Every structure is written in structure tokens, then in C-alpha cells.
Amino acid sequence: MKNKISEYKLLLSNKQFLESVIVAVVFLTISLFTNYYAATYATENISSSVTDIVLSNTRVYDLNGAFVYGSLLFFFVSVFACLNKPKSIPFVVKSVSIFYVIRSVFITLTHLGPFPSQLIINSDIISKITFGGDLFFSGHTGLPFLLALIFWKDKIIRNIFLFFSLSFAIVVLLAHLHYSIDVLSAWFITYSIYHISLFIFHKDKLQ
Secondary structure, eight states: OHHHHHHHHHHHTOHHHHHHHHHHHHHHHHHHHHHHHHHHHHHHTOOOOOOOTTGGGSOOOOOHHHHHHHHHHHHHHHHHHHHHSGGGHHHHHHHHHHHHHHHHHHHHHOOOOOOTTOOOOOOHHHHTTOOSSOOSSOHHHHHHHHHHHHTTTSHHHHHHHHHHHHHHHHHHHHTTOSOHHHHHHHHHHHHHHHHHHHHHSHHHHTO
16 A cells, blocks of 8 residues: 555656656546547438348346446446556546547448337436447457557456457347447457557556
């Protein structure tokens, strides 16, 4: 505990670290606005649904609770992981920002309609961050995988985020919230995003 307090005191007195955190927060704010407007645009220009090798051959499951509470749990675990390793905060926030910006580009280009039997999510919080046309690629699958890659050297944290990624992949498919291509592509695209972040923000990663 004393070591952790000392670490925080040292970081909070580090001007370079504080500047990096501020830049990261600004970048994240911009990326979230970008994601919002991209998702709104995609939803307004939504087209028809298509068949899917998984969704067309499975019934829809009511996994509303798993999706909603799983999302909230993932958020709190992510915050805890960052607070437990405060040096990682700038790189994590900047990488998440890159994730949202790149995802915004993808959802702006693709406007598939939701699968006909898609589960309706009963949550005021979740309904404000999901729109209906923002399907490709799955953020619920990709974001935990991104954090798993960032914290890869910590076996426990890595496995927790890998579990989240795999669990969300199963949930969104069984609830027909995403097409198979949304889920499968998320891992490959996120892996590329991680390496883009390493290239751009390598100084933050080395802290």
C-alpha cells in the first residue's frame, strides 16, 4: 500500500506524465464524440439486414442481464486495472481513443441493419451508447481484447480481459446483437490497432 502511494506521489509530481494524461483525456473526449456522430450517421442511413451463418441457425437468447451488467463490470474492472498500474493510464486511454476513432471510420462505411431477431436491450445507460447501425466491428469484443494486449505481461489481468472478450463475443452472437463478421473481425482489427498505438505512443508505453 505504501509503495502504491509513493508511486502515485511520484507520478503526480511528474510534469511529463500529467501532460500525457491531459492529452489522453482530450483525445478520448474527441474520439467519443466522433464515435457518437459516426454511429448516429450509420443508424440514420441504415439498410436491410442480411443472413448470417451463425445467427440464421441459432435462436435468440435473452441475455439482457449478461450484456448490461457484464458491460458495467468490464468498465469497473478496466478502471481498477488502470489504477492498479497508474503508469499505464496515458497509453491505455490513448489506445482506447485510437480504437474508437478507427471504429468510427468502419461504422461510417457500413450500414447493415440489425438482424431481425435482435434482442432489445432494456437499459437506459446502454441504449444511450448503442444506436442500431453501429455494428461493424464489435466494440464489446474488441475493447477487452485491446486491454488484454496492453496488459499482456500481467497474466491475471490479461486472462480476465480475454475472458471478457470471449464472453461478450458469445453474448452478442447468441443475443443476435452483432453479425458473425462483426465479432470475428474485431480481434484482427484490434490487434492492428494495438500495434498502431505502440507505433504512435511508444513513449507512453515505455513509462
